[in-house]
Amino acid sequence: MLRNAFLAFKRLIERWRPGRVWAERTLVVGPVQPVDGDSVASTKALILHLRKLGKEAFTLPTVHMYKQLRWILHPSDLHPTCLPYVTEDLTTACVQQAYDALLEKWRPDEIVLVDGQAEKLGFDTRGVSVFTVDHHLGHGPRDDRNAYIQPAPAAGCLLIERFGICEPILAVAILTDTFWLRKNMPGRAVDALYALRRHGLTDEVLSAIQSELMVPKDPRVLEALRGCDLRYQGTAAFVVLKEKNPEIHRDVVGILGYTFRHLCVVRADGYVSLSTKDNAKSVRPIAIKYGGDGHRNSAAGYLQTLEPSVLDDLQARFMAEFGDCQ
Ligand SMILES: [Mn+2]
DSSP: OHHHHHHHHHHHHHHHSOOOOOOSEEEEEOOSSOOOHHHHHHHHHHHHHHHHTTOEEEBOOBSOOOTTTGGGOOGGGBOGGGGGGOOTTSBOSOHHHHHHHHHHHOOOSEEEEESSOGGGSOSOOTTOOEEEEEOOOTTOOEESSSEEEOOOSOHHHHHHHHHOOOOTTHHHHHHHHTTTTTSSSHHHHHHHHHHHHTTTOOHHHHHHHHHHHSOOOOTHHHHHHHTSEEEEETTEEEEEOSOOOHHHHHHHHHHHTTTOSEEEEEOTTSEEEEEESOTTOOSHHHHHHTTOEEOSSEEEEEOSOOOHHHHHHHHHHHHHHHTTOO
């Protein structure tokens, strides 16, 4: 009881705690990899917020950009000095080159890194200090001059909850990192969405964001499904693809996941992905047997050859473990 009162008091203090004093000139970046909906949307939200406060804020080009996220950043989010170094997608092969060019014309007082930790910055800051906002707890939580690292559904949620930044674009960060409110503290993510709701996240904005994120799939995914060798038993499927493209393979696995709980999908180059939705079971031993490794619910191995006897043997092993599961 006393503990509950203490926690309620602590939350109240947290809420009243003033936002951070931001620098006059801030460079906002995500980790060099992965570039995802959380890192890109959090970057954009912080730039918008700082500019509304009358401060200067820019980001750098990234090394990669998914087409469903490309619409979030505009050339004006980069300092004009960087633009000669970027592609149409605002990406670059060398972040350091763009950063060094930037320093000649515009030196930030501070770099804010969102959704990753300092070792994932991907360039030498040439002495500019870094403040990190992150929800990956590999090195434990932090709350000090150089970092705010706490558990959260997304880095974007920390911007909302701790720094009072409620830009509607942060819905992208939340939807991405919670897999559309399925995982990673989805209830707390709803609270964060509610905060956005009171700051401009209308029905129209939210449905526009969702349709931007749901890009059409490559038609080759359907071809790969039509041409595959599908053998199933109960809720387990063993599938051999004629396709070796990793992205097609990933999308095929995604589609099969709607129908089956346990999957073993062999790609034409011998890569084998294994997954199960049963927390009591593990696909790892089969992955290890086939020269790979991974997690209990998702792992990968490799086949040296796709000869029928090798495929039959893998199928038998997989079905012996998962074939009669529901
Ligand atoms: Mn994240």
